[in-house]
Amino acid sequence: MSESAPDLDRLFRQHAGRLVAWLGRVFGAGRLDLAEDVVQDALAEALRAWRWSGVPDRPEAWLAAVARNRAIDRLRREARGLPAPDADVAPPPDIVLPPPLADDTLRLMFVCGHPALGEPVQVTLMLKTVCSFSVEEIAAAFLARPTAIAQRLVRAKARIRALGLPFTVPEPPEMASRLAPVLRALYLLFDAGYRARGGDLLVRDALCEEALRLSELLAAEPRTATPEAHALAALVDLQHARRPARQAEDGTLLTLDRQDRSRWDQAMIARGFHHLEAARRGDRLSAYHLEAGIAAAHAAAPSFEATDWPAIVGWYDALMATAPSPVIAVNRAVAVAMRDGPAAGLALLRPLAADARLGGYTLFHAALGELERRDGRPDAAAAAFQAALALRPNEPERRLLEQRLAGCT
Amino acid sequence: MPKFMLLLHDSPSQARRIAPGDMAKVLGEYRAWSEKLRAAGQYDDGNKLADDAGRIMRPGKDGGISVTDGPFAETKELLGGYYIVVAPDYDAAVEIARGSPHLKYGGRIEVRRVDFT
Numbered sequence: 001m002s003e004s005a006p007d008l009d010r011l012f013r014q015h016a017g018r019l020v021a022w023l024g025r026v027f028g029a030g031r032l033d034l035a036e037d038v039v040q041d042a043l044a045e046a047l048r049a050w051r052w053s054g055v056p057d058r059p060e061a062w063l064a065a066v067a068r069n070r071a072i073d074r075l076r077r078e079a080r081g082l083p084a085p086d087a088d089v090a091p092p093p094d095i096v097l098p099p100p101l102a103d104d105t106l107r108l109m110f111v112c113g114h115p116a117l118g119e120p121v122q123v124t125l126m127l128k129t130v131c132s133f134s135v136e137e138i139a140a141a142f143l144a145r146p147t148a149i150a151q152r153l154v155r156a157k158a159r160i161r162a163l164g165l166p167f168t169v170p171e172p173p174e175m176a177s178r179l180a181p182v183l184r185a186l187y188l189l190f191d192a193g194y195r196a197r198g199g200d201l202l203v204r205d206a207l208c209e210e211a212l213r214l215s216e217l218l219a220a221e222p223r224t225a226t227p228e229a230h231a232l233a234a235l236v237d238l239q240h241a242r243r244p245a246r247q248a249e250d251g252t253l254l255t256l257d258r259q260d261r262s263r264w265d266q267a268m269i270a271r272g273f274h275h276l277e278a279a280r281r282g283d284r285l286s287a288y289h290l291e292a293g294i295a296a297a298h299a300a301a302p303s304f305e306a307t308d309w310p311a312i313v314g315w316y317d318a319l320m321a322t323a324p325s326p327v328i329a330v331n332r333a334v335a336v337a338m339r340d341g342p343a344a345g346l347a348l349l350r351p352l353a354a355d356a357r358l359g360g361y362t363l364f365h366a367a368l369g370e371l372e373r374r375d376g377r378p379d380a381a382a383a384a385f386q387a388a389l390a391l392r393p394n395e396p397e398r399r400l401l402e403q404r405l406a407g408c409t
Numbered sequence: 410m411p412k413f414m415l416l417l418h419d420s421p422s423q424a425r426r427i428a429p430g431d432m433a434k435v436l437g438e439y440r441a442w443s444e445k446l447r448a449a450g451q452y453d454d455g456n457k458l459a460d461d462a463g464r465i466m467r468p469g470k471d472g473g474i475s476v477t478d479g480p481f482a483e484t485k486e487l488l489g490g491y492y493i494v495v496a497p498d499y500d501a502a503v504e505i506a507r508g509s510p511h512l513k514y515g516g517r518i519e520v521r522r523v524d525f526t
Contacts, residue, residue: 008433016429044424045460047432051439052457052490134428199434 008055010206013132015060016043017210019067020129021104024111026071032129033157038074042067105130106214109185113178116163121156122178126185128153131210133192140197141188143326143357175223182218183232183288186211190236195363195394202247202396212236219275227282230275231289237272238295241265252403253396257304269299287323290315309339326355330364334371342375362393366401373408382408410495412453413502415509416519419489421460423515438510446494451505455492486517493523 016039023035042063056062112125120142127133127141135153139146193207218224219233245263248254276292293315301307316332329352337345349368358364369384385405393401427435446452463479496502499522506518 008436009430012429012432040425040429043429043432044421044427047424047427047436048419048421048460048489049457051436051443052455054440055436132429134430137428137430204430 009201009204010209011059011063012043012046013204014206014210015063016132017130018105019064020132021108022064023067023071024108024129025104032125032160034074035071036129038070039067041070105210106182106217109182109214110175110178112185113181114160114163115174115177117156117159119181119184121152121159122181123185123188124149124152125156125160126181127188131185131189131207137192137197141192143361176226179218179224179226179229183215183228186215186218187232187235187288190215190239194239197394200395202251202253202394203243205243208236208240208243212240219278225278227279227284228286228288230279231286231292234272234275234279235288235292235295237268237275238292238299241268241272241299247396250399251396252399255400256298259304261303264299272296272299285318285322287319290319290322307338309335313339326352326358327361327363330358330361330367334367337371337374342371345371346375360391362388362391362397365391366397366404369401369404369408373404378408410497411525412523413494413496413499413505414521414523415492415494415502415506416521417489417491417509417511418486418517418519419511420486420515427514435510435514438513442509443492445508446492446505451494451496453493453495455490457490458488460487489516 019039019042020032020035023038024032027035045066046059046063050056050059108130109126112129113122117125124138124142127138128135133141135146135149138144139149142149189207190211193204193209193211196202196204215229215233215236218229241264242256242259244265245259245261246254272292273296276296279289279292294312297308297312297315312335313332316328316335319328320332330349333345333348333352336348346368349364349371352358352364353368365384365388369381369388372378372384373381382405385401385408389398389401389405443452443455465477465479467475467477469475494502494505496505499520502520502522506512506520509518511518
C-alpha cells in the first residue's frame with residue numbers, strides 16, 4: 001500500500017517493457033504481439049486486483065508470475081491447436097520459461113532495429129513494445145497524428161511476421177548500423193519523461209531513469225560505446241541533473257532563469273562531462289553532440305545571466321543545418337532572444353506559427369508569450385499564454401502559465 | 410444507519426484498454442476513493458471476488474443438488490467485487506458510488522440496500 005504514484009508509474013511502464021522484452025525472447029520476435037498481449041493481460045489483472053487489496057509486497061514478481069502463467073496458457077492452447085472445449089487431448093509437457101534478464105530490454109530494442117523496417121518504424125516499435133508508450137504518446141514524440149502512428153504499427157507488425165525476424169542480438173558490424181534507431185528511441189523516451197504531457201507530474205521519472213539506465217549501458221558496452229552513444233549519455237545526464245531544481249515547493253515549473261543551481265546534481269553533471277569527453281573521439285558531430293553541447297553550456301554557467309548565449313546559438317545553428325526540426329527552431333529563437341533581445345527572437349518565432357506541427361506544442365506558445373511580454377506587448381503575450389493553456393499542459397506548467405498570464409494584465 | 414451493497418461489475422477487456430502509462434493514475438483514483446470512504450466513516454466492508462467461474466448450485470431432478478461451474482467468460486462482464494457502505498438512503502448511497510472511478514473506466518455499479526428487517 002505504500003507505493004507512491006511515481007513508483008507505480010515506474011512499475012507499470014518500465015517493468016511492463018522489460019516483461020515484453022523477456023517474453024519476446026521466449027516467443028521469438030515474430031510473436032511480439034503475443035508477448036505484448038499477455039503482458040497487457042497481466043497489467044489489466046493487476047489493476048483489477050490491486051485496487052481492492054493494495055499493491056503486493058513484490059509487485060514485479062506478481063506481474064512476472066501472472067504474465068508467465070498467461071504465456072504458458074497461450075502456448076499450451078496453441079500446442080493443442082485450439083481444440084474444441086472438452087476435447088480429449090493429452091496435456092502438453094511442462095513449459096519452462098527462463099527468468100527475466102535485465103538486458104532483455106536493450107536486446108529487444110536491437111531486434112526492433114531490423115534494417116528491413118526503416119528508422120521511423122524501428123523507433124515506433126521500440127517505443128510501443130519496449131517503452132510501453134501509448135499510440136498517443138508516440139504521436140506526440142513524433143509530432144504526428146495518432147491515426148498515422150496506429151497504421152504504422154499495424155504495418156510494422158505484419159512485416160515482422162512476414163519476414164519472421166529472429167530474436168537475436170545482431171553481431172558487432174550489424175549492431176553499429178542498428179544503433180542509430182536505438183539511440184533515437186532512448187532520446188525520445190527521455191524527452192517524453194523530461195516534460196510529461198498533461199497530468200499532475202512535471203517529470204515522469206520512470207521514463208527518464210530508464211533512458212538514463214539504458215544509455216549508460218550502451219556507453220559502457222564496448223560494442224555499442226560509439227561517440228554518438230556517449231553524446232546521448234552526456235545529454236541525458238546533463239539535462240536530468242537539473243531535475244531537483246525544476247519545480248518550486250508549490251509544484252510550479254521553474255524555468256532555467258529561476259532555478260537554484262546549487263540543487264543541480266553535481267555528480268550527474270560530472271558524469272555528463274565525462275561522456276562528453278568520450279564523445280569527442282569521433283570525427284562526426286551528431287545531433288546528440290550538439291544538444292549535449294547546449295546542455296553542457298547551461299551546466300557550466302555559474303548563473304543564468306552568465307550563460308554563454310552566443311555559443312548556444314551557434315550549437316542551434318549547427319543543429320538546424322544537420323537535423324532541422326520545428327522544436328529546434330523554437331529553441332533557437334529563444335536562444336537568439338537571449339543573445340540579441342526579444343524582438344530578434346520574435347522575428348524568428350512568429351513565422352513558425354504557420355507550421356501546423358507546432359500548433360499543439362505547448363512550449364511554442366509559452367515561448368511566444370514570454371517574448372511578446374518582454375517586448376512590451378502584454379495583449380499578444382496573454383493570447384499566447386492562453387493558447388498554451390488550452391493545450392492542457394501538465395499541472396506544473398499550467399501553474400507557471402497562469403502566473404505569467406496574470407502578469408500580463 | 411442503513412447499509413448498502415455496491416456490486417461492482419467489471420469487464421476485463423475494458424481494463425486491457427487502459428494504457429500502461431495511465432495505470433498508476435487509475436489505481437490511485439480507486440485508492441483515493443476507498444480511502445475517502447474510510448475517512449468519512451462510510452466504509453463497512455469490501456472485497457474482490459476471484460476471477461473464476463465460481464459454482465452454481467441448484468436443486469437436481471431426483472431430489473439431489475446439482476453443482477455446476479458458473480457462467481464465466483473471460484471477455485464478458487463479471488462481478489468483480491463488492492463494497493458495503495453506510496448511508497442514510499438510496500440517494501446518499503448512489504452519491505457515494507458516483508464518486509467511484511469505476512464508472513469512468515467502463516465498469517457498472519449495482520446499488521442494493523441491505524434489508525435488516
